[in-house]
Amino acid sequence: MELFSANSIIFFLLATIILVFGVISVTTTKILRAATSLFFVLFAIAGLYLFLSYDFIAAVQLSVYAGGIVVLFVFAILLVKNLGEETEKVSCQKKLVGGIAAAAGVIVSLITIFKYGFIINESADAIAETVKMQTVGETLMGVDQYQYLLPFEASSILLLACIIGSVVVAQKNKEEKR
Amino acid sequence: MNIPVEYFLVLSTLLFFIGVFGFIVRKNLIGILMSVELILNAVNINFVVFNRFLFPDKLEGYIYGLFVIVVAAAETAVAIAIIINVYRSMKNIDVNTIKELKN
Amino acid sequence: MDYTILLLAIPFLMFLTIGLLGYKMTPKFSGLLGTAGLAVVTALAYYTAYRYFFTEFGQAAEGAWETNVMFNFTWLDLSNANRPDLMIKIGMLLDPISVMMLVVITTVSLMVHIYSMGYMHGEEGFQRYYAVLSLFTFAMLGLVVATNIFQMYIFWELVGVSSFLLISFYFTKPSAVRAAKKAFIVTRFADMFFLIGILILSYYTKTFDFQALTAVDTEAGHATLVFNTMGGKMFMGLSVTSIALLLIFLGGAGKSAMFPFHIWLPDAMEGPTPASALIHAATMVVAGVFLVARLFPVYFFEAPDVLTVIAYVGGFTSLFAAVIACTQTDIKRVLAFSTISQIAYMMVALGVSKYGGHDGLGFTASMWHLFTHAMFKATLFMAAGCIIHAVHSNEMDAMGGLRHYMKKTYLTFGLACFAIAGIFPLSGFFSKDEILVAAWEADKVLYWCQTFVAGLTAFYMFRLFFRIFFYEEPKYEHHTPHEAPANMWVPLCILSVYTVFSGWFPFSKWISSDLIGYDIHTHWPIALGSTAVALLGIGIAFALYYKKNNIPDRIANACNSFYTWASHRFYIDEVYLFITNKIIFGGICTAIAWFDRHVIDGFMDMLGWSTNTISEETKEIQSGSVQQYAWLFIMGVITITALALYL
Numbered sequence: 001m002e003l004f005s006a007n008s009i010i011f012f013l014l015a016t017i018i019l020v021f022g023v024i025s026v027t028t029t030k031i032l033r034a035a036t037s038l039f040f041v042l043f044a045i046a047g048l049y050l051f052l053s054y055d056f057i058a059a060v061q062l063s064v065y066a067g068g069i070v071v072l073f074v075f076a077i078l079l080v081k082n083l084g085e086e087t088e089k090v091s092c093q094k095k096l097v098g099g100i101a102a103a104a105g106v107i108v109s110l111i112t113i114f115k116y117g118f119i120i121n122e123s124a125d126a127i128a129e130t131v132k133m134q135t136v137g138e139t140l141m142g143v144d145q146y147q148y149l150l151p152f153e154a155s156s157i158l159l160l161a162c163i164i165g166s167v168v169v170a171q172k173n174k175e176e177k178r
Numbered sequence: 179m180n181i182p183v184e185y186f187l188v189l190s191t192l193l194f195f196i197g198v199f200g201f202i203v204r205k206n207l208i209g210i211l212m213s214v215e216l217i218l219n220a221v222n223i224n225f226v227v228f229n230r231f232l233f234p235d236k237l238e239g240y241i242y243g244l245f246v247i248v249v250a251a252a253e254t255a256v257a258i259a260i261i262i263n264v265y266r267s268m269k270n271i272d273v274n275t276i277k278e279l280k281n
Numbered sequence: 282m283d284y285t286i287l288l289l290a291i292p293f294l295m296f297l298t299i300g301l302l303g304y305k306m307t308p309k310f311s312g313l314l315g316t317a318g319l320a321v322v323t324a325l326a327y328y329t330a331y332r333y334f335f336t337e338f339g340q341a342a343e344g345a346w347e348t349n350v351m352f353n354f355t356w357l358d359l360s361n362a363n364r365p366d367l368m369i370k371i372g373m374l375l376d377p378i379s380v381m382m383l384v385v386i387t388t389v390s391l392m393v394h395i396y397s398m399g400y401m402h403g404e405e406g407f408q409r410y411y412a413v414l415s416l417f418t419f420a421m422l423g424l425v426v427a428t429n430i431f432q433m434y435i436f437w438e439l440v441g442v443s444s445f446l447l448i449s450f451y452f453t454k455p456s457a458v459r460a461a462k463k464a465f466i467v468t469r470f471a472d473m474f475f476l477i478g479i480l481i482l483s484y485y486t487k488t489f490d491f492q493a494l495t496a497v498d499t500e501a502g503h504a505t506l507v508f509n510t511m512g513g514k515m516f517m518g519l520s521v522t523s524i525a526l527l528l529i530f531l532g533g534a535g536k537s538a539m540f541p542f543h544i545w546l547p548d549a550m551e552g553p554t555p556a557s558a559l560i561h562a563a564t565m566v567v568a569g570v571f572l573v574a575r576l577f578p579v580y581f582f583e584a585p586d587v588l589t590v591i592a593y594v595g596g597f598t599s600l601f602a603a604v605i606a607c608t609q610t611d612i613k614r615v616l617a618f619s620t621i622s623q624i625a626y627m628m629v630a631l632g633v634s635k636y637g638g639h640d641g642l643g644f645t646a647s648m649w650h651l652f653t654h655a656m657f658k659a660t661l662f663m664a665a666g667c668i669i670h671a672v673h674s675n676e677m678d679a680m681g682g683l684r685h686y687m688k689k690t691y692l693t694f695g696l697a698c699f700a701i702a703g704i705f706p707l708s709g710f711f712s713k714d715e716i717l718v719a720a721w722e723a724d725k726v727l728y729w730c731q732t733f734v735a736g737l738t739a740f741y742m743f744r745l746f747f748r749i750f751f752y753e754e755p756k757y758e759h760h761t762p763h764e765a766p767a768n769m770w771v772p773l774c775i776l777s778v779y780t781v782f783s784g785w786f787p788f789s790k791w792i793s794s795d796l797i798g799y800d801i802h803t804h805w806p807i808a809l810g811s812t813a814v815a816l817l818g819i820g821i822a823f824a825l826y827y828k829k830n831n832i833p834d835r836i837a838n839a840c841n842s843f844y845t846w847a848s849h850r851f852y853i854d855e856v857y858l859f860i861t862n863k864i865i866f867g868g869i870c871t872a873i874a875w876f877d878r879h880v881i882d883g884f885m886d887m888l889g890w891s892t893n894t895i896s897e898e899t900k901e902i903q904s905g906s907v908q909q910y911a912w913l914f915i916m917g918v919i920t921i922t923a924l925a926l927y928l
Contacts, residue, residue, distance in 0.1 A: 005180065007180055007181060008180070008181060011181050011185065015185075015189045018189065018193055019189070019192055019193065019196070022192075022193050022196040022197070022216055023196055025200070025212060025216070026196055026197070026199055026200030026203065026204065026209075026212075026213055026216070027200075027203075031206065031208060031209060034209060034212055035208075035212065038212050038215060038216070041193075041216065041219070042215075042219065045219050045222070045223060048186075048223065049226060052226060052227065052230045053230075054226060054230070054240060057226060057240060057243050057244060057247075060244060060247055061247060064247050064248070064251050065215075065219075065247065065250075065251070068251060069215065069250070069251055069254050072254060072255065072258055073208065073211075073212065073254075073258070075258075076208055076258045076261060076262060077208060079262055079265075080208070080261070080262065080265045080271060090203050090204075090205065094202070094203050095203055097202065098198070098199045098200075098202035098203040099199065101195075101198060101199070101202060102195040102196070102198050102199040102202075103195075105191075105194075105195045105198060106191060106192065106195045109191040109194075109195075110188065110191060113184055113187045113188065113191065114184065118183050118184075118231070118232065119232065120183060120231055120232065121231065121232055121233060121234055121235075131237065131240065135237065136237070136240070139237045139240075139241060140241065140244075146236060146237070146238065148241050151241075151245055155245055155248045155249065158248070158249065158252055159248065159252055161252075162252040162253075162255055162256050163255075165256050165259070166255055166256055166259040169256070169259045169260055169263050170259050170262070170263065
């Protein structure tokens with residue numbers, strides 16, 4: 001691969017953003033700052049999907065994650081008093097423990113990744129084009145092999161359950177107060 | 179597309195373990211939840227990348243990625259609702275001090 | 282099964298009734314109930330004796346005595362194809378010696394029951410006393426009518442228990458408690474040998490039954506079953522039969538207070554005097570003699586060497602106890618040592634006896650002496666009880682000149698003393714004479730030894746007699762002594778009748794080693810010799826103790842160390858204490874205790890400690906901290922992955 005081709009520049013840029021802001025989001029002492037970093041990470045991941053020519057999932061990533069979840073986080077942080085200003089000190093021991101786990105996991109995973117090759121489908125480059133929305137829609141809504149209507153409906157029920165659940169959880173205290 | 183698949187996997191691995199690190203280290207519940215989001219995204223990257231590079235003519239990974247996003251969104255919503263509720267009753271969301279369920 | 286089961290059932294029912302309901306009865310009622318029950322048993326025993334000796338019931342063919350098994354039900358079945366007869370039964374076996382023992386036990390027990398009404402009057406625990414007396418009577422009767430050696434062992438332990446309960450009757454007195462423990466432990470220790478002996482015997486013969494064990498083939502001169510199963514088997518250079526029978530004898534030696542197990546009997550005098558009269562003079566202590574007599578054919582034919590041991594142990598014990606008896610000042614202890622000595626006499630007689638007809642004279646003499654001794658020793662104990670009752674002390678120093686105050690006691694005690702000394706025509710003369718004859722025929726050394734003991738017996742008994750009833754009168758400060766009430770002196774007189782006349786019973790017709798009656802006649806040379814020795818002993822006692830003088834003290838000073846040794850009972854108790862305290866407790870037990878405390882306990886502690894520590898350490902893992910769990914989970918997954926992929 002060429003180091004300075006457009007592709008690799010874009011990839012490394014995105015990768016750098018993801019990793020740097022990922023690290024910031026888990027290490028910063030200010031929670032609001034962490035939420036902001038998380039937003040950048042999610043945003044860059046959406047870029048990565050675009051880079052892989054998967055437009056629809058990139059859009060979903062942007063709208064659900066970057067748009068929805070991060071906003072939810074920010075609201076939660078603001079609702080929970082003082083959390084924005086509160087500094088969170090983490091003990092060195094805890095950092096060390098977490099670092100050991102992470103480092104061990106990284107080492108094992110990387111060795112595994114590089115030791116075993118992947119059978120790359122040579123046509124990947126050839127079909128490096130956007131997946132049509134129609135295909136996505138048919139896949140989601142179809143009932144044939146490799147079509148996913150049932151999971152789709154299941155996820156809709158899940159979402160409904162979540163809405164109801166959230167309402168119940170949030171309301172419970174109000175009733176108690178009365 | 180001349181980026182090797184390993185590069186993406188290294189990226190997702192690093193992101194995954196950054197999330198794990200955060201999960202272990204963070205004190206407050208919202209921070210932990212964010213770390214979980216990072217982990218989920220790392221997994222999602224893997225789904226998509228494998229779909230892209232190994233089975234470009236199908237859409238399994240793609241659809242799974244979508245579902246992961248949906249489930250993650252739902253999970254986050256419920257989790258935040260719980261966190262806020264916990265905060266209301268205890269004025270605190272530090273995992274080390276929330277021990278009501280322990281005994 | 283007929284009325285004979287009542288002989289066992291009534292005392293047992295009395296024990297249950299008085300033991301369980303006694304607290305609801307008045308003392309007098311419980312005493313009367315126990316006495317009435319025993320009177321019935323006594324009547325039945327006499328009826329049985331009459332039926333056995335004077336009707337066809339007891340007659341077998343050819344003038345021999347029948348061995349009747351009245352009932353015999355299986356209590357514990359241990360049989361299988363290999364050993365069809367090995368079962369523990371409870372039954373009743375009537376043969377001359379057990380019938381005689383029935384008479385002895387019920388007579389003495391009834392007398393003691395009546396006597397105790399007066400002696401124990403007003404004591405706390407009166408009902409308990411009567412309950413245990415009934416238990417003892419039940420156990421002793423069960424022992425003598427045992428059809429098999431294991432039944433005997435069971436009742437053997439029961440009499441041990443009731444003896445323990447009676448010695449510790451005054452359980453608020455530490456000395457009584459100590460004495461009870463001593464008696465129980467010493468006899469129990471000996472019983473361990475008994476049990477081992479039983480096990481060895483039954484292991485080979487595959488039966489417990491007395492009739493099977495003592496079956497004899499006189500032609501071949503063997504106890505058939507024992508010879509066939511155990512003959513010729515050796516263990517560590519000794520024949521197994523000898524070992525088993527020696528162990529059984531050791532059990533008997535423990536109950537009968539033979540040297541070196543005699544130490545418990547003097548201390549057992551801490552119990553109430555009538556109980557001593559019944560248990561520690563007349564009945565329980567002769568159980569060892571009875572045991573040897575019961576197994577006599579086996580001893581004689583299969584282990585004559587053990588019989589020799591028995592004879593010499595008996596001879597030594599009788600001499601030893603008689604010497605000690607001369608130096609004791611507590612009147613009950615004198616009687617206790619006298620009992621040891623007299624039981625040893627019976628053992629000697631058994632030991633020197635042979636089998637069949639006139640050769641079995643020793644056997645007859647032994648049982649005869651058992652009978653007469655039971656009567657006169659019970660008399661002596663009861664009379665001693667009257668004296669103690671009158672002067673409130675066991676010590677000779679508190680007594681003297683009592684003949685003026687207690688006529689009836691004086692007379693009966695005197696009669697019994699003459700009887701035990703062996704003066705014609707009282708009962709002791711006949712039985713002792715036969716023992717000496719048997720000893721003369723078997724072993725001259727034992728004869729001279731026993732003759733000397735006869736002299737000593739006369740001496741110490743009359744020392745006691747003169748010291749109590751003559752001598753110098755001490756100041757009776759609190760009150761003058763008085764005669765005991767009627768319920769005490771009447772049994773005394775009844776027993777004196779036996780003491781006087783039981784010598785005239787035709788014992789040799791009734792009791793013999795081979796169940797065939799024969800005639801005996803007095804051997805005048807030996808009888809005159811022993812009478813002369815006895816009179817000499819009486820004369821010395823008269824000289825020393827009739828009036829207060831300083832000769833006894835001078836004699837004691839002259840043989841100073843020997844006197845000290847004898848009055849301290851030759852320090853046997855101290856030897857026992859040394860062995861148990863210093864060697865067993867101090868040496869072996871300390872090591873074992875150390876091992877137990879440090880190694881066993883240490884091991885247990887270590888188990889507990891390590892469990893505790895491990896849980897203390899690992900409970901940190903169960904912190905409830907989700908992050909810690911997550912960390913462990915991730916590390917686990919990583920480890921497993923790494924292992925699965927790269928190992």
